[in-house]
Amino acid sequence: MAEPILTVKDLRKRFGEFEAVQGVSFCMVRGEIFSLLGPNGAGKTTTISMLSTLLRPSSGEVVVNGRSLLTDPQAAKQAIGVVPQE
Known part of the structure; x- marks a missing residue:
């Protein structure tokens, strides 16, 4: 299998007591x-916002092209683009 370009674990x-992404x-x-x-x-949308660094995850791991989103968010910004639906 090919090397993953994005891994989410x-x-x-x-948001307070509400867990929006589980x-x-x-x-x-x-x-x-x-x-x-x-x-709905x-x-x-919350997941995409975390992947594009607009929101910081409460926990978990995101690796983009071998770099951690949490420790190197600039690398993620350079590798991920988001086009909103509206």
Whole structure:
């Protein structure tokens, strides 16, 4: 299997007592088509906001091109682009 370009392990985001993202884990490899699906309020936008460094995760690990999002957020900003739906 190809080396992952994005690895997400047990990603979580809390807003006070509310856990908006509950242990999301996945990986992506170069050339793969990936979608994040779920009902309203499932945490899709919050997850994308954490991956693009707009929000800091409460816990979990994100690795982009071999670099940790938590220790090297600038590398993630250079590697990830987000196009909002509206």
